[in-house]
Amino acid sequence: MESADIIVIGGGLSGSAVALGLVRLGGGKVLLFDEQLPSQRLSRGNFGLTWYMCKGGSSPVYAKWCRMATEQWPAFAAELEEESGYDLELEWTxxxxxxxxxxxxxxxxxxxxxxxxxxxxxxxxxxxxxxxxxxxxxxxxxxxxxxxxxxxxxxxxxGHVNPLKLLGALRAEFQKRGGRYFCGKSVTAIQPATAGSCVVLADGERFPCAKVVIAAGHGTNKLLAPLGERLPIxxxxxxxxxxxxxxxxxxxxxxxxxxxxxxxxxxxxxxxxxxxxxxxxxxxxxxxxxxxxxxxxxxxxxxxxxxxxxxxxxTPDGAPIYSRLRDYPAITAIALHSAVSLAPLKISAIAPWILGVKETEQISSFSNGRFHV
Ligand SMILES: Cc1cc2nc3c(=O)[nH]c(=O)nc-3n(C[C@H](O)[C@H](O)[C@H](O)COP(=O)(O)OP(=O)(O)OC[C@H]3O[C@@H](n4cnc5c(N)ncnc54)[C@H](O)[C@@H]3O)c2cc1C
Incomplete structure (x- = not known):
């Protein structure tokens, strides 16, 4: 039984970027689990655009979010390249x-x-x-x-980037900074425990932790169902x-x-x-x-x-979902399209929000609750 401060479930672009943001901010011991199902190869199968154009047509806050991400991309890439040693092949043309x-x-x-x-x-x-x-x-x-x-x-x-190198760089820097990446590890359940903490069950092992981030793409709702929540993805x-x-x-x-x-x-x-x-x-x-x-x-x-x-x-409105679970605020669920374009915000906004050190004003607009009014 290994314990952690934070467990991130899903090692695609979203989970890997958040996990890196958490270790950069000194979030303690962070574990990243990814089951690597061939049916969920989204982060390895995309086009690699880092764009804001055409995004947010029905939502000024989402339009702003996309612009913030794009503005951060060049500096985000430079730092990630330096820290990970990867060339992301970013072209800002x-x-x-x-x-x-x-x-x-x-x-x-x-x-x-x-x-x-x-x-x-x-x-x-x-x-x-x-x-x-x-x-x-x-x-x-x-x-x-x-x-x-x-x-x-x-x-x-x-611009555009090599999305495979982006994914590799995020995971590489995460591990360089002491994060632990478990490739091929499948989470079967999250059990809320006393004092707001949780136990994550993965491949028959128990992992107690203080916080959980679910960034498991289409695997997210299976993990949320026993906790009484569902994302409309x-x-x-x-x-x-x-x-x-x-x-x-x-x-x-x-x-x-x-x-x-x-x-x-x-x-x-x-x-x-x-x-x-x-x-x-x-x-x-x-x-x-x-x-x-x-x-x-x-x-x-x-x-x-x-x-x-x-x-x-x-998602129904095209914008991301970043949401603490109503009954279990130690658990956060993340689900979105455009995780390449929005990657810098995982580091600059989502990780600090999960740690409770900063809440960027747009985040509350992206909760799952917006679909239940
Ligand atoms: C054709 C195409 C083109 C695209 N082009 C772009 C683009 O140009 N720019 C852009 O920004 N976006 C683009 N996208 C979207 C982008 O690929 C996605 O937004 C991104 O990959 C989502 O990443 P994610 O980490 O949220 O989800 P995923 O990549 O689905 O990652 C989820 C991970 O969780 C793991 N997982 C699931 N359940 C469990 C479990 N129980 N235990 C452990 N692990 C689990 C899965 O194995 C998976 O690796 C494109 C998508 C497609 C299909």
């Missing part, structure tokens, strides 16, 4: 979404306007603009843009394709296509309501390939070498 046809260009223009209004309510600007095809072509001169593309929604102050599949390597042509990531520093093009993104099935389908691959070729016709000459699917954790 902006990001764009392409529009096909005049109707889609006008719809995007409208959505930029509407998010600008939403941001005003949070005292924010929204430095996203629509760019015509010819202007954007000058920004990526080595990759011709397809004729059907009319323009791009673009923001300069965002739902699954949404996304599929990605990867091409063979090619000398660098594209420096600005587009929502449908990005090129990594090692030369592969990553092509996405599908959004499918197919439950917890993470398989790839020919139909989605064909659609995504066709979309990518509409955007950049010369990609048709490359071979696709890999494809995968992963199941997003979605």
């Amino acid at each position: 902006g990001g764009a979404v392409h529009a096909v046809g005049e109707e889609q260009f006008a719809a995007y223009e409208q959505s930029v306007q509407s998010l600008r209004e939403t941001c005003k309510q949070a005292g924010l600007d929204y430095p996203v603009r629509m760019i015509r095809r010819e202007e954007f072509a000058g920004m990526i001169p080595h990759l011709p843009i397809g004729e059907a593309v009319t323009g791009f929604m673009y923001a300069a102050d965002q 739902y699954p949404q599949r996304g599929q990605l394709l990867v091409t063979e390597r090619h000398p660098r042509l594209l420096d600005i990531p587009i929502l449908a296509v990005r090129q990594t520093p090692d030369g592969t093009f990553v092509i996405g993104l599908s959004t499918e309501e197919t439950g917890h099935d993470s398989q790839v389908t020919m139909e989605a691959m064909k659609n995504q390939a066709a979309n990518a070729i509409t955007l950049f016709p010369s990609l048709a000459r490359l071979n696709w070498v890999r494809a995968w699917g992963a199941v997003r954790v979605m």
